[in-house]
Amino acid sequence: MKLARIFAVTAVVLALASGCSIHAKPDKKTKDVMEEGFKGKESLAARLAQGQASSADALKMVELTRQLALNVPPKGTHQGWRTKTDALYAAAINLSAKKPGAVDAWKAASNCKDCHSVHKKD
Numbered sequence: 001m002k003l004a005r006i007f008a009v010t011a012v013v014l015a016l017a018s019g020c021s022i023h024a025k026p027d028k029k030t031k032d033v034m035e036e037g038f039k040g041k042e043s044l045a046a047r048l049a050q051g052q053a054s055s056a057d058a059l060k061m062v063e064l065t066r067q068l069a070l071n072v073p074p075k076g077t078h079q080g081w082r083t084k085t086d087a088l089y090a091a092a093i094n095l096s097a098k099k100p101g102a103v104d105a106w107k108a109a110s111n112c113k114d115c116h117s118v119h120k121k122d
């Protein structure tokens, strides 16, 4: 009995450690995130880059970039995607907290071309 229990606990710990349960499926696909938050001159991403967005806008971007990070990129390495999407997520959080330097960090992280050239299929 005791041994079986130790086995069960070990299995759960291993599953967690290997990232099984953390690998949540995104509610929004990359395309949806782009449409909702990035596309166009008046997009949320553009307004954030101009320092014109409210905290509510920034919070919306926190959720969008969290979703983005859960996606798998159509092209390029997972590691590269992770680095880029983590930077976007962190920058959005700092914007929502109105941290100094957050706008510049957002501009750098949200560079469309830097990401598309590596992760978007033509």
Ligand code: HEC
Pocket (backbone or CB within 6 Å): 030, 031, 034, 035, 038, 039, 040, 045, 046, 073, 074, 084, 085, 088, 109, 110, 111, 112, 113, 115, 116, 119, 120, 121
């Ligand atoms: C962290 C990476 C990343 C950044 C930053 C990024 N994009 Fe994207 N974008 C993608 C990927 C990946 C796709 C392709 C999605 C697919 O084909 O499923 C895409 C697709 C798109 C699309 C096409 C959506 C569709 O309906 O097919 C548009 C429009 C777009 N991005 C606009 C932008 C703009 C504008 C910016 C900058 C303000 C930007 N993106 C920044 C990763 C990014």
